[in-house]
Amino acid sequence: MCKFKGHILKMICRNFSTAFKTMKTYLLVLVSIFFVCSSGAAQDITRLEKIGDVASVKRDDNSVTLNCTDNSQVRITILAPDLIRVRASFSKPISNRDHSWAIDKTAWSTPRWSLIETTNAVAIKTDEVEVVVRRSPLLIEFRDAKTGAVVNADERPLSYDAKGLLKSMMFDPDAGVFVAASKKLGFDEHFYGLGEKAARLDKRRSSFINWNSDTPGYVEGRDPIYQTVPFYLGLENGIAYGIFFDNSYRSYFDFGKSSQQRAWFGAEGGEMNYYFFYGPQLPKILGRYADLTGRMPLPPMWALGNQQSRWSYYPEAMVDEVVRQYRQRDLPLDVVHLDIDYMQAYRVFTWNKERFPNPRGMIRRLGDQGVKIVTIVDPGVKHQPTGPQASTDPLASQENSYYVFNEGVAKNYFQKRKDGRLFVPRVWPGESAFVDYTLPEARRWWGDLHRAYTDVGVAGIWMDMNEPADFVDQTGKNQIDVVSYDGGENSTHAKNRNIFALNMARATYEGLERLQPDKRPYVITRAAYAG
Numbered sequence: 384m385c386k387f388k389g390h391i392l393k394m395i396c397r398n399f400s401t402a403f404k405t406m407k408t409y410l411l412v413l414v415s416i417f418f419v420c421s422s423g424a425a426q427d428i429t430r431l432e433k434i435g436d437v438a439s440v441k442r443d444d445n446s447v448t449l450n451c452t453d454n455s456q457v458r459i460t461i462l463a464p465d466l467i468r469v470r471a472s473f474s475k476p477i478s479n480r481d482h483s484w485a486i487d488k489t490a491w492s493t494p495r496w497s498l499i500e501t502t503n504a505v506a507i508k509t510d511e512v513e514v515v516v517r518r519s520p521l522l523i524e525f526r527d528a529k530t531g532a533v534v535n536a537d538e539r540p541l542s543y544d545a546k547g548l549l550k551s552m553m554f555d556p557d558a559g560v561f562v563a564a565s566k567k568l569g570f571d572e573h574f575y576g577l578g579e580k581a582a583r584l585d586k587r588r589s590s591f592i593n594w595n596s597d598t599p600g601y602v603e604g605r606d607p608i609y610q611t612v613p614f615y616l617g618l619e620n621g622i623a624y625g626i627f628f629d630n631s632y633r634s635y636f637d638f639g640k641s642s643q644q645r646a647w648f649g650a651e652g653g654e655m656n657y658y659f660f661y662g663p664q665l666p667k668i669l670g671r672y673a674d675l676t677g678r679m680p681l682p683p684m685w686a687l688g689n690q691q692s693r694w695s696y697y698p699e700a701m702v703d704e705v706v707r708q709y710r711q712r713d714l715p716l717d718v719v720h721l722d723i724d725y726m727q728a729y730r731v732f733t734w735n736k737e738r739f740p741n742p743r744g745m746i747r748r749l750g751d752q753g754v755k756i757v758t759i760v761d762p763g764v765k766h767q768p769t770g771p772q773a774s775t776d777p778l779a780s781q782e783n784s785y786y787v788f789n790e791g792v793a794k795n796y797f798q799k800r801k802d803g804r805l806f807v808p809r810v811w812p813g814e815s816a817f818v819d820y821t822l823p824e825a826r827r828w829w830g831d832l833h834r835a836y837t838d839v840g841v842a843g844i845w846m847d848m849n850e851p852a853d854f855v856d857q858t859g860k861n862q863i864d865v866v867s868y869d870g871g872e873n874s875t876h877a878k879n880r881n882i883f884a885l886n887m888a889r890a891t892y893e894g895l896e897r898l899q900p901d902k903r904p905y906v907i908t909r910a911a912y913a914g
Contacts, residue, residue, distance in 0.1 A: 426549060426552065426561075426635055426637075426649070427549075427641075428539075428542055428563040428565060428647055428649060429539075430544075430548050430549075431542035431543060431544050431545075431548070431549075431561065431563055432473075432542060432543055432544070432545035432546065433520060433521075433539065433540040433541070433542050434451055434453065434455045434457070434471065434473060434521055434540045434541045434542065434543070435451035435452035435453030435454075435455055435521070436451060436452045436518055436519040436520060436521055437449050437450075437451060437452075437505065437516065437518040437519070437521055438450050438451055438452045440498075440500060440505055442498050444493055445460055445461050445462070445491070445493040445496075446458055446459060446460040446461065447459045447498060447505065447507055448477075449505070449516065449521070451521065453473075453474055454474050454475060454476075455471065455472060455473045455474055455475070456471065456472050456475075456476050456477045457469065457470070457471045457516075457521065457541070458470045458471070458477055459507060459514055459516070459523075461493065461494060461496045461507065461509060462491040462658075462675075463491060463494055463509075463671065463674075464494045464495075464509040464510045464511040464512065465509075465511045465512060465660060465661045465662075465667070465671060466491075466658060466659070466660055466661075466671055466674075466675070467507075467512060467514055467525070467658070467659045467661075468656075468657070468658050468659075469523065469564075469655070469656075469657050469658075469659065470654060470655070470656045471541050471562075471654060471655040471656075472654055472655075473541075473543040473545070473560070473562065473655075474543075474545070477654070478654075480870070480872075482870055483629050483656075483914075484631070484882045484885055484886065484912065484914060485629055485676050485882075485885070485912060485913045485914030486629070486675060486676060486914070487675065487676055487677030487914065488674055488675055488677075494509050494510070495509065495510060496508060496509045502518075503517065503518055503519075504516060504517050504518060505518065508528055509528060510528060511527075511528050511529075511661055512525060512526070512527070512528055512659075512661045513525075513526040513527070513528045513531070514526075520539075520540045521540045521541070522536070522537040522539075522540060523536070523537045524536040524537070525624065525659055525661065527622075527661070527663070532622070534622060534624050534661060534663075535566060535567075535617065535624050535626075535659065536566065536567045537564070537565065537566060537567070538565040538566055538567045538568070538644060538645040538647075539565045539645075541562070541563070541564055541655050542562070542563045542564075542565070542649075543560050543561065543562045543563070543655075544560050544561035544562075545560070547560075549561045553633075553651045553652075553877075554594070554633050554651060554858075554859065554860075554863070554877055555651070555652075555863050555875060555876070555877040558632070558651065558652045558874075558875055558877035558878065559632060559651060559652020559653055559877065559878075560652065561649060561650070561651055561652075562630075562649055562650055562652075562653070562654065562655045563647055563648065563649030563650075563655075564628075564647060564648055564649065564655055564657065565645045565646075565647040566645060566646045566647065567644070567645065567646075568638075568639045568642075568643060568644060568645050568646045569617075569619040570619075571619055571620065572587065572617055572618070572619040572646070573585045573587050573617070573618050573619070574586040574587050574615055574616065574617055574618075574638040574646065575615065575616045575618065576612070576614050576615035576616050576625075577591055577593070577612055577613070577614070577615055577636060578610050578611070578612025578614070578911070578913075579608060579609060579610040579612070579911075580606065580608070581601050581602065581603050581604060581605045581606065581608055582603070582604070582606070586615070586636075586638050587638050587639055588638065588639050588640050589638055589640055590635065590636065590637040590638065590640040590641065591606050591607070591635070591636045591637075592606055592607045592633065592634070592635055593607060593611040593612075593613055593633065593634040593635075593636070593881065594607045594611070594633045594634075594859070594880065594881065595607070595609060595610060595611055595850040595851075595880060595881050595883070595884065595910045595911075595912075596608060596609065596850055596857060596858075597609070597848070597850050597852035597857050609850060609909050609910050609911070610884075610910055610911040610912070611631075611634070611881040611911070611912050611913070612911070612912070612913045613627065613628040613629070613630065613634055613636070613648070613913060614626070614627040614628075614672060614913055615636065615638075616665060616668060617646075618665070621663070622662070622663040623662040623663055623664060623665045623668055624659065624660060624661050624662060624663075624668065625658075625659070625660035625662075625668040625669075625671075625672060626648070626657055626658070626659055626660070627657060627658040627660070627672065627675070627676070627913065628648050628650070628656070628657045629656050629657065629658065629913070630650040630652075630653045630654065630655075630656055631653070631878055631879070631880075631881045631882045631912065632650040632651045632652040632653050632877055632878055632881075633650065633651045633877065633880075633881075634648065634649065634650040634651075635647075635648060635649050635650070636648045651877065652877055652878060653878065658675060660672060676913055676914045677914060680892075680903065680904070681903060682903060682905055683842070683843075683902065683903040683905055685717050685718065685755055685842070686718070686843070686905050688715060688716075688717025688718065689714075689715045689716055689717050689718070690717065690718035690719075690720065690757070691705060691709070691716060691718065691719050691720065692719075692720035692722075692757075692845075693720075693722070694722045695721070695722030695723065695724040695725075696719065696720075696721060696722070696724075697721075697724040697725060697735075697738045697739070698737070698738040698739065699738065699739050699740070699741075699745050702719055702721070702745065702749070702756075703745075703748075703749075705719060706719065706749055706752055706754050710752065716753075716754055717753065717754065717755060718754065718755045718756070718757055718842070718843075719749070719754060719755075719756055719757070720756075720757045720758075720759065720845055721756060721757070721758045721759065722759050723759055723761065723811055724738065725738065725739055725742075725758060727780070727781055727782070728765070728782075728812060729761075729763075729765065729810075729811040729812040729813075730764075730765045730767075730781050730785055730787070730812060731760050731761055731763070731764060731765075731787065731832075732760075732777055732787050732832050732833075732835040732836075733777045733778075733781055733835070734777050734778050734835075734839075736778055736780075742778075742839045742840075742841075743838075743839040743840060746839055746840035746841065747840060750840065755842035755843070756840070756841055756842060757841070757842060757843040757844065757845050757905070757907075758836055758841050758843075758844065758845065759844075759845045759846075759847050760833075760836075760844050760845070760846055760847075760891070761810065761811060761846075761847050761848040761849070762817050762818065762846075762848060762849050762851050762883075762887055763808065763810035763811060763812055763815035763816070763817065763848065763851075764785075764787050764788050764791055764797070764812075764815055764816045764817070764818070765785055765787075765788060765812035765813065765814075765815055766788060766805075766807055766812075766813070766814035766815050766816055767781070767784065767785040767788050768788065768789075768792070769783070769784065774786065777835035787832065788816065790828070791816060791818065791828075792805070792816075794824070794825075794828065796818055796819060796822065796824070796825035796828055796829075797816040797817065797818060797819065798816070798817045798818070798819045798865050798866070798867060799865070799866060800864045800865055800866065801864045801866055801875075802864075806862065806865045808851070808853040808854075808855060808861065808862070809853065809854040809855050810848055810852060810853065810854060811848070817851055817883075818887075818890075819867050819868055820867075820883065820886030820887050820889070820890055821867045821868045821869045821870070821879065821882075821886055822867075822868040825890075826886065826889060826890035826893065827890070827893070827894070829887070829890040829891070829894065830890045830891060830892075830893050830894015830895070830897065830898075831894055831897070831898070832894070833891065833894045833895060833898060834898055837895065837898045837899055842905060843904075843905030843906065843907070844891050844895070844904075844905070844906050844907075845907050846884070846887060846888060846891060846906065846907065846908040846909065847908075847909050848909070849883060849884040849887050849908060849909060849910045850880070850883070850884065850909075850910045851880075851883050851884075851910075859876060859880055862876040862880070863875070863876055863877070864876070865879075867879040881912050882912045883910070884908055884909070884910035884911050884912065885911060885912040885914055887908070888906055888908050888911070891904075891906050892904050892906050
């Protein structure tokens with residue numbers, strides 16, 4: 384078991400027996416992740432169908448739509464003088480539905496811009512960026528509006544897997560069509576970003592997969608791991624740009640590894656949908672990226688202190704002893720984290736009465752010593768359908784019936800398979816259920832359940848296992864036919880895996896805001912998506 388503590392991962396086994404019992408799970412994880420990684424190296428985007436040439440051009444208030452000879456569409460939207468969106472749909476018009484879980488700011492004041500059409504090209508120009516689109520073949524260039532210097536340019540037209548050549552390598556061949564964008568690779572161009580990756584800072588000549596995965600004890604080079612942040616910075620000769628590929632399907636980034644001619648990115652479904660940020664300074668790009676996807680809320684002051692975490696502190700006397708030892712040695716201590724063993728048999732939103740008979744009293748006592756308590760919360764709700772309705776008191780026994788599971792089933796908040804059966808993964812409680820966090824009512828319900836913690840004084844929530852991990856199969860294949868509401872689209876796991884943790888975090892954060900409106904919520908997470 385691997386726990387995410389801010390940016391630190393620690394794996395601590397209670398004893399040899401526990402380590403031995405979990406070794407089989409780890410081995411399965413490592414083998415499955417190896418096969419996930421292996422699929423990425425074989426993606427050859429030169430086999431893909433290129434988008435058609437520009438047939439006609441339509442201008443709107445803040446965008447230009449390019450209608451192509453193959454019925455594809457490309458839309459270039461001017462959000463700010465230094466921020467351009469490129470959206471493409473292949474062999475069909477762009478969908479009217481335009482939703483992203485990552486985007487925070489959707490209303491932008493249209494900047495000053497111009498459009499010039501010639502026989503060979505279409506030029507869109509703001510005060511900072513010029514976008515030049517070649518008509519045949521359709522190639523997009525981003526230039527500095529003042530100097531005319533090319534900052535980023537297509538190496539080949541936007542592409543898609545029209546013939547299904549890559550379907551055998553996809554997680555779910557029925558979920559979508561592989562799409563890709565290929566950029567010219569500069570002679571001295573360097574790449575940074577993609578969030579949490581077990582790789583060098585400069586990612587030139589490397590390739591990566593984004594597919595949130597439980598990877599205990601990962602080493603340098605292991606990929607994918609826990610988080611998906613499909614945003615990177617390109618830097619050459621002091622000139623910087625950024626690209627955010629907002630696509631939640633399993634995605635790929637190749638920064639000159641497969642070819643020294645190109646850097647490309649693509650995904651196993653969805654639209655080609657990316658944002659181009661122009662600097663030329665790095666801080667300016669990061670600021671604009673934060674404008675688009677949102678800024679981290681201000682944390683409580685105590686969160687900046689020393690936090691002590693491991694697997695696992697119990698019973699209550701051990702927590703007291705940890706604090707006593709810190710104080711005796713005159714070491715700073717502001718927070719102690721409680722792992723899954725504070726629960727009743729790993730049932731979230733419960734307390735084990737034998738180990739923690741009086742959590743409110745313990746938290747008050749530690750608070751008098753300047754120490755806060757943060758509890759872990761996993762997404763797996765123990766599958767326990769028998770018995771009468773249980774008490775909603777988190778200290779009451781849930782052995783015969785579990786109130787969280789009963790409520791989730793009654794309200795239809797859990798994920799189901801395509802055939803309507805409840806999806807039953809296996810995690811720490813054994814057979815479990817996962818909440819469909821794309822459903823607004825389910826997010827609110829999940830957030831309100833945190834009253835079990837706030838009522839006794841818990842200061843923050845540590846979210847774990849939310850890739851989501853599944854001991855049955857860590858690659859996600861056991862979840863391939865799981866359907867999520869997704870704004871009414873009822874889309875499958877291929878689209879929703881990478882945004883599962885993001886929406887769990889949203890549900891948790893908003894719940895804490897409602898429960899404690901006078902306090903700043905503190906939520907940390909192991910898995911994540913941009914936003």
